[in-house]
Amino acid sequence: MASEEEVPTMNTSDYDRQKELKLFDVTKAGVKGLVDQGVTKIPRIFITPSDGLVTRPFSDDVHLGTPVIDLNGIDIDVNRRNLVVEKIRNASEAWGFFQLLNHGIPLSVMDDMIEAVRGFNEQPNEVKAQYYTREMNKKVVFNSNFDLYEAPATNWRDTFHAVMAPDYLDPEELPVTCRKIFPEYSKLVKELGTRLLELISEGLGLNPNHLKDMDCAEGLSIAGHYYPACPEPELTLGAGKHSDNVFITVLLQDQIGGLQFLHENQWVNVLPIHGSLVINIGDFLQASLS
Secondary structure (H helix, E strand, O other): OOOOOOOOOOOOOOOOOOHHHHHHHHOOOOHHHHHOOOOOOOHHHOOOOOOOOOOOOOOOEEEEEEEEEOOOOOOOOOOHHHHHHHHHHHHHHHOEEEEEEEOOOOOOHHHHHHHHHHHOOOOHHHHHHHHHOOOOOOOEEEEEOOOOOOOOOOOEEEEEEEEOOOOOHHHHHHHHOOHHHHHHHHHHHHHHHHHHHHHHHHOOOOOOOOHHHOOOOEEEEEEEEEEOOOOHHHHHOOOOOOOOOOOEEEEOOOOOOOEEEEEOOOOEEOOOOOOOOEEOOOOOHHHHHH
């Protein structure tokens, strides 16, 4: 978060934010387009205002780590499964986040997904612009900041979004870079999501199919975020503070890191573990666990 000292004093009397947003939007080039132009100062729409909230650890001696859960052996060892069920329940209720190991999605598939998103965003703009739209009811969407015209500050990122389920998405509707790997990854994530819903149901003392029978495993979408190098990273964010309403979010995390979540008024860094997935329990499901 940019601090008050880092945000320069600005004259707001002649600043038309909506006009600047529109000028940025009509390029259909996103943040990557600005980087390609060689900008050395970020446009004002990207400067993140300080909200004055103190969310750093209470003590420099406090070191919090995201819960890490290993699914290995849960299908052959009842005691192991019960232990994992309890760990998932505790992590979901108390943290809302945990990292998952031995989740069943091959590392090669995860790497191919990251490369597909990177490959799409690093294509010439005339190729990406074909998918650029603010019509969020479309199944395939590319844009920068879905809430561009409503958010108080614009995030330094571009996003490619595809709705993969419950309705079938013809792979031909996807960009070439994503056409093969998106369906493969979606199938594996759907299987993992169903498995997690079973374990969570068990943790709640319910039939393993309880959440699945409520259609919690029906919808699936992929949002591939791309964060170009920023000339003034101290003034902006790749993703501002927010909460997610979706039931379960499976996050692919590159080995660079940068993801944080708020736990007991402290920002916790999610350190990358090679081959792991970050699971975010959405607001709706966490509310039912609490």
